[in-house]
Amino acid sequence: MNWNIVGHDREVALLQAQMAKGEIRHAFLIAGPKSVGRFTLAKRIAQFLNCLRRSQSDEPCLECLSCQKIEKFSHPDVMLLEAEATGGAIKVDQVRELLRYVSLAPYEGKYRVVILTNFENATISAANALLKTLEEPPPNAVIILTSESVESLLPTIISRCELIKLRSINPLKISKWLETEWNLNREEALNLAHISGGKPGLAIQMLQEPGKLKQRIKWIEDLQQLLSSSILDKFHYLSPVFKESDLKESREFLKDRLFVWITIWRDVLLISNGEVGKIINRDYCELLSELARKFGSKKALMAVKSLERTVELIDRNANTRLAVEVMMLDLPNEFI
Numbered sequence: 001m002n003w004n005i006v007g008h009d010r011e012v013a014l015l016q017a018q019m020a021k022g023e024i025r026h027a028f029l030i031a032g033p034k035s036v037g038r039f040t041l042a043k044r045i046a047q048f049l050n051c052l053r054r055s056q057s058d059e060p061c062l063e064c065l066s067c068q069k070i071e072k073f074s075h076p077d078v079m080l081l082e083a084e085a086t087g088g089a090i091k092v093d094q095v096r097e098l099l100r101y102v103s104l105a106p107y108e109g110k111y112r113v114v115i116l117t118n119f120e121n122a123t124i125s126a127a128n129a130l131l132k133t134l135e136e137p138p139p140n141a142v143i144i145l146t147s148e149s150v151e152s153l154l155p156t157i158i159s160r161c162e163l164i165k166l167r168s169i170n171p172l173k174i175s176k177w178l179e180t181e182w183n184l185n186r187e188e189a190l191n192l193a194h195i196s197g198g199k200p201g202l203a204i205q206m207l208q209e210p211g212k213l214k215q216r217i218k219w220i221e222d223l224q225q226l227l228s229s230s231i232l233d234k235f236h237y238l239s240p241v242f243k244e245s246d247l248k249e250s251r252e253f254l255k256d257r258l259f260v261w262i263t264i265w266r267d268v269l270l271i272s273n274g275e276v277g278k279i280i281n282r283d284y285c286e287l288l289s290e291l292a293r294k295f296g297s298k299k300a301l302m303a304v305k306s307l308e309r310t311v312e313l314i315d316r317n318a319n320t321r322l323a324v325e326v327m328m329l330d331l332p333n334e335f336i
Contacts, residue, residue: 003041003059004044005037005040005041006173006174006177007037007170007173007200008041008166011164011165012041012044015045016058020058024049024142025142026134026137026141026142027143027144027145027160027161027162028042028045028143028161029144029146029147029150029153029158029164030042030144030145030147030164030166031148031163031165032148032166033166033167033168034201034202035196035199035201035202036166036169036198036199036200036201037166037169037200037201038166039115040201042117042144043070043071045113045142045144046070046115046142046144047060047062047066048060049109049110050067050070050108050109050110050111051067052065066108066109075109076107076108077107077109077111077113078109078113078115079098079112079113079114079115080114080117081094081095081114081117082116082117082118083118088121089121089123090116090119090123090126091122091123091126092123092125092126094126095129095130096129098130098133098143099129099132099133102133102138102143103138105140106140110140111140111141111142112141113142113144114141114142114143114144115144115146116130116144116145117146118147118148119145119146119147119153119157120147120148120149120153120315127153127157130143131154131156134160134161135160148315149315150163152316167198168197168198170198171190171198172193174193174196174203175190175193176189177200178193178207182207190282191282191283192206194280194281195213195280195282197263197280219260219261220264220281222237223261226331227291227331227332228333231328231329234329234331235328238324254320258310258311258327261307262304262307262311263280263281264281264284264288264291265303265304265307266280267279267281267284267288268292268300268303269297269300269301269304271288271289271292272297273297294334299332302332303330306327306330306331309327310323310324310326310327
């Protein structure tokens with residue numbers, strides 16, 4: 001397992017080859033879905049750059065004092081910069097502090113490294129402030145951005161970074177990893193790997209927080225009920241989202257729910273097309289078969305497209321209430 005990362009073998013191999021030649025980029029942009037390994041890869045890059053045994057291998061040892069400090073973010077030359085509140089934005093004052101930090105020479109290691117997580121949520125002024133540093137990077141400094149997508153970032157930011165795109169991982173790889181690293185039995189590991197949708201971070205969250213698995217079950221039950229509900233009941237179902245004091249956080253929670261529903265309708269589509277072996281929600285085979293019989297591939301595809309469009313609109317800060325109400329109208333109904 002390259003760099004002690006599950007999956008992403010090709011991306012890690014390219015980084016290894018590049019860094020082995022001494023080609024250290026001044027900025028990286030790691031893009032991909034949540035929980036797919038963006039943050040872990042960013043941390044591994046920081047560890048590789050400052051690993052005390054770096055000359056002996058083409059990967060970080062993860063055991064030396066430097067690697068251990070970086071793992072806990074207690075290394076003086078590695079900074080983690082993220083939004084001050086869950087679902088919040090990285091602000092310009094934070095970026096200005098970053099600029100002062102990278103302008104200084106490394107204290108213990110070879111490089112000063114800053115990891116900025118979820119940079120798609122940065123304010124415009126913060127992005128513009130960072131752009132100046134990306135245009136004229138200081139020596140011995142590396143900036144690593146993570147983002148769920150590149151479309152929401154300034155093109156000038158993207159063009160000045162080494163872009164690394166991560167995708168969902170084959171569930172079989174995650175399953176094997178869960179068996180060896182987390183001592184799960186084969187069936188439990190395989191089920192969790194499929195439910196996570198190829199996202200090892202989500203698999204671990206579900207393993208460590210049983211409440212997330214219970215929440216998934218509740219959302220799937222809600223979807224079943226909505227398929228036979230009136231339009232008014234459908235609108236009432238998600239009304240609490242718009243009463244939350246922290247709308248940003250409630251939107252993220254809403255997206256998590258919609259992603260679960262997307263996996264259900266994708267599975268229905270797969271079953272309708274005779275591809276049962278590719279489904280994610282293996283523990284709901286009976287329900288999926290019933291939905292496939294009732295609605296067929298055409299309505300399942302329409303549901304997937306509607307849900308994905310809604311998630312995209314939420315990401316773009318569109319009118320969330322309007323987007324959700326249109327989505328509810330698009331959901332298949334047992335009586336239509």
